Amino acid sequence: MPSQPQGTGHHTPVDTAGKSPTPHKQTDVLPSGAPITEKPEEPYYVTMYSPGTVYVSMDMSDIVPPEVRPKPVVPAKPPHVGAPSPSSPYPPQGLGAGTGGSSGGSTLLGYIGIDTIIEQMRKKTMKTGFDFNIMVVGHSGLGKSTLLNTLFKSQVSRRSAGWARDEKIPKTVEIKAVSHFIEEGGVKMKLTVVDTPGFGDQINNDNCWEPIGKYINEQYEKFLKEEVNITRKKRIPDTRVHCCLYFISPTGHSLRQLDIEFMKHLSHSVNIIPIIAKADTMTIEERQDFKQRVRKELEMGGIEYYPQKEFDEDMEDKSDNDKIRESMPLAVVGSDKEYQVNGKRVLGRKTAWGVVEVENPNHCEFAQLRDFLIRSHLQDLKEVTHNIHYETYRAKRLHGNGGLHPVSTNDTQESNL
Ligand SMILES: Nc1nc2c(ncn2[C@@H]2O[C@H](COP(=O)(O)OP(=O)(O)OP(=O)(O)O)[C@@H](O)[C@H]2O)c(=O)[nH]1
Ligand SMILES: [Mg+2]
Numbered sequence: 319m320p321s322q323p324q325g326t327g328h329h330t331p332v333d334t335a336g337k338s339p340t341p342h343k344q345t346d347v348l349p350s351g352a353p354i355t356e357k358p359e360e361p362y363y364v365t366m367y368s369p370g371t372v373y374v375s376m377d378m379s380d381i382v383p384p385e386v387r388p389k390p391v392v393p394a395k396p397p398h399v400g401a402p403s404p405s406s407p408y409p410p411q412g413l414g415a416g417t418g419g420s421s422g423g424s425t426l427l428g429y430i431g432i433d434t435i436i437e438q439m440r441k442k443t444m445k446t447g448f449d450f451n452i453m454v455v456g457h458s459g460l461g462k463s464t465l466l467n468t469l470f471k472s473q474v475s476r477r478s479a480g481w482a483r484d485e486k487i488p489k490t491v492e493i494k495a496v497s498h499f500i501e502e503g504g505v506k507m508k509l510t511v512v513d514t515p516g517f518g519d520q521i522n523n524d525n526c527w528e529p530i531g532k533y534i535n536e537q538y539e540k541f542l543k544e545e546v547n548i549t550r551k552k553r554i555p556d557t558r559v560h561c562c563l564y565f566i567s568p569t570g571h572s573l574r575q576l577d578i579e580f581m582k583h584l585s586h587s588v589n590i591i592p593i594i595a596k597a598d599t600m601t602i603e604e605r606q607d608f609k610q611r612v613r614k615e616l617e618m619g620g621i622e623y624y625p626q627k628e629f630d631e632d633m634e635d636k637s638d639n640d641k642i643r644e645s646m647p648l649a650v651v652g653s654d655k656e657y658q659v660n661g662k663r664v665l666g667r668k669t670a671w672g673v674v675e676v677e678n679p680n681h682c683e684f685a686q687l688r689d690f691l692i693r694s695h696l697q698d699l700k701e702v703t704h705n706i707h708y709e710t711y712r713a714k715r716l717h718g719n720g721g722l723h724p725v726s727t728n729d730t731q732e733s734n735l
Contacts, residue, residue, distance in 0.1 A: 447506030456565025458516025
């Protein structure tokens, strides 16, 4: 496993580009009220790791040793911090400028305004937007395409294949990445979903992970090529897969050899999140037993999945992630059909004995998966992709290439394992 490169984790990237994206066309509205827009012909790219990124160290003791620190010079923190105006009575202060004293935000330095960095970053990010690339992989018919639609409460997978709303989702036959523009609460996101054909259908299923591994590495290669270009784009288009949802068949027995092979081969190239598909086909007890067995098998096989223990940054991180790891693999149900339950419209699967509600935590763990993926770990998934998986690929690639020479397109490495 690669060691975490220096300078990661404790630094906060600040995008210096800050250019507004081109306006986009609105085509649909999510049930949650978030409009979805699609504009494949003129993609807008956002990356948190663009060239020109400045890393801001938050620890002032790095900058000024205590013995040479000047006396506090700045007045106490003004009452309306966050949006300094040109007419502000508190002009920007450099360390060591002027004289005088105060007992402001810091007893030593007075108020400098460091806490406004967060607001500045928020504004930039609101302008530039986010991108997130998610892939689904697993045996055929496990509900991969369906879950993509469920996750983003939209017809993302259907749209990608060009189906109408009421048609049955067809079998996926090729790796297909489609981008969508989602806006919620003023925050823009370019979401790319990568749907893959189910594997396990072939007579010989050996190496069926290869096309997926190749796709993942091709995205790293594209990014690397942009990085080593003499004239670089202001923002490198980021098509790297930030998260791979791996669907496990709800057999109740054990993992298939294919599952183990896939995860073993790709867990060092991409963030794999194993999930149990079609959880509505198991009883609560079967589900718990199966989850436990799968965890044990993954451990015995030495298979790392996200969130990887070795990348926990501190005790708080560890304790949060331990809880997640203990509940893995989450058992989910997917559906893009809505039903009326207790006067509310919910996504669910209608059976003869009632509706299995996708977002009801008593029915399955879909809501937990969604919260984990989007509401708590989205940024971390991107950071681990960039700082660990991409870095490993990049180091091997450049090393193998004898230094920082531009690399040829046809020269993508098969694997960065
Ligand atoms: N019981 C149950 N059925 C599901 C669930 N999710 C999807 N299905 C059904 O399973 C069938 C296959 O769903 P897809 O989403 O096409 O599966 P897939 O994994 O994309 O299949 P491939 O494209 O062939 O790899 C459809 O009939 C879905 O309605 C689920 O959570 N529970
Ligand atoms: Mg499919």
